[in-house]
Amino acid sequence: MDFSVLLTDIPTLLAVVLGVPLVLAAYIVGGEYLVRRLPDKNRPQLRPWLWVGPAIFLVAAILLIPAVFTVIQSFQDNVGTFVGLQNYSTQLADFPSGGAWIAIRNNIVIWLIFYTLFVLAFGLILAVLFDRVQYETMVKSLIFMPMAISSVALGVIWKFMFWYQPAGSPQTGTMNAIVTVLHHDPVAWLQDQWPNGLAVLNNLALIGAATWGITGFSMVILSAALKGIPGELLEAARVDGAGELTVFRRVIFPLMMPTIVVVGTTLVIFALKAFDVVYVMTNGNYSTDVLAFRMYNLLYVSRDPAGASAVAIILLVAVIPVLIFNLRQFRAVEARR
């Protein structure tokens, strides 16, 4: 990597390297100086705001204000005239295959249900099973490893896994190599809109790839929750004559429920945000479009920022209930500690 480019603009470099820490330090020292001058009883009220101020400023500047502008833009056309709900009606036109409907269906039905379910199920099974093996840390690290792969690389890897060659040719894709060993014709995992153009198969193939990447995350958190269950409880259940399955169903599972819900809702949000795997593996073709990718295409390919804003707001509306639920659950779990 050639860093000489950094030296082409010395004033900016100096401003960033020296200026930013300087401003922050001045803010803290100056703010604290002012707070100290206040009467004793007012200090505790003001000090938290002083410290949280920069964060609030950044959230407002980078997240809140742009979000408000996006809402406004979604009610305007591309030159800024108010058009009411027209952008939304374009996106929601021609059910079930027009507008954004395929993306909505993929996101809100297929991705949301199967992605969340797969990741939770695999995470839970792996956490419970690995709890009983000798080399737990090692196998857990192995499962966790895909988390370290960028999702673009992950998409490329899985594209090769799903590689398709027509029947009779040597299959270089792992999945089709397996399928042909089982005397079945090779399957075009990413292109085949099985069944009947409903495109469940290829969407599941994408979800499978995404699941592989994130299972380690849910496994680690669920495993931590599992370790938090007191041994005496399990012991007591077993003494009372409960089999291992009953222990899991009646003791372990209910006790892990709050954690499962928190992980689950986080995964739901991930599912709604799905983008990279789709972008790399199918580019939204063959009925695998998702909302985030549609938004990207509208913005940068169709150059239709108004339409893109409408899609963004649809996505936001879908995420908000989950977000609220997630925060509540998170607080409930915290409170129980």
Added chain:
Amino acid sequence: MRETSVKVWSSVGLAVALVAVACGTQTNNSGKIGGTVHVLAVWSGSEQASFQAVLKPFEEQTGIKVLYEATRDQDAILTTRVEAGNAPELASAPSPSLLARFVREGKVVALDQILDMNKLRSDYDKSWIDLGTINGKLYEIFSWTALKGLVWYDPKVWNAKGYKVPKTWDDLIALQNKMKQDGTTPWCIGLESGSASGWPGKDWIEEIVLTQAGPTVYDAWWQGKQKWSSPEIKQAWQTWGQILGPNDSNVFGGKNNILATNFGDAGTPMFANPPKCLMHYQASFITDFFVKAVPTLKAGEDFTFFPIPDVNSQNAGAHVVAGDTFSVFKETPQSRALIAYLATAKAQAIWVKRGGKLSANKEMNLSDYPDDISKSLADALVKTKVAKFDAGDLMPGAMGTNFWKAALAFVSNQNELDSILANLDKIQQTAYTS
């Protein structure tokens, strides 16, 4: 004490200033310009290696380091970069419609002041300069060109089977039927191309529209004045459907293979033993991919081409051409030097010699073409009577990408043609206004 620190700081400041000056200009005694220039283009893999070879003498001569970035998602990446105020100094081949928009927004540098226009006018045919001119100013140059609408085949196999190069469209259809009767699949087609998937299908439709309905319909079509559901355009899709056969049965591997195969790999089964297909339709650049996939292949002996017959003989000699263009997004001494270099026959010859590219530059020696194939390609390029630019590239971004997607949808299920065209009509209504 105080005095010392002032001295220390001022000398530090002086040093920083000197470094800044040194880095800013960096003119050294040898007359080299130095510095860096960013280039964004679509070539990766072997094509990237060829482009790097083109850049090498430039870097050695000028001392300028070219930082090359490759993407197949050219329009989106370039739009993002331009809008973020972080455009590369040079970029190749944004679609003409996107370039026109950048021109309107004042984001592209006019080349009239940068390049020696008299030299350019003597080097290039007027039509190439006109293609790069918007509102009377030149905004892009054509470094390389490709001839589209070519059918590639293995002459050894054809001779053995007694197949003749078809002269008319009917001959072509008769030939593909004969191939099927002989038990071989006629065509190899691959539409996969990352975020540009589907474009080879678009090439088929364009060539058919141009030679079936003629240049007037072709122009009205890309300008958005001809509906997709109009008889002329619909007929072009149906004609392509005739090539693909019912349920894509005329193509090796059927629809799944068409969709899953990368355009660069698509022609390779033609050289298997026994061949899996007998014809591959692609622009002139594909020879590069043939040779990379099967290094023993000899151009002329193992593969050669014929221009696809005109569907309607009235439109004989019409061809779709494409080009690798360059535009300047930021004017610096480095970008000025590079664009001037890329306009020269000397630079273009480097890639021409490596194979896969043609040059429209009149200074180019026919002897620079590495083999008979590229010589006859260059010849065909010159002889083309009606040269039309790639319609999909001329359409606005949303129209163009949905055209590619429509090609994918059509291959997936040919029976849905009407709804595919209705959808394209709907996009046509809005794409041209935004």
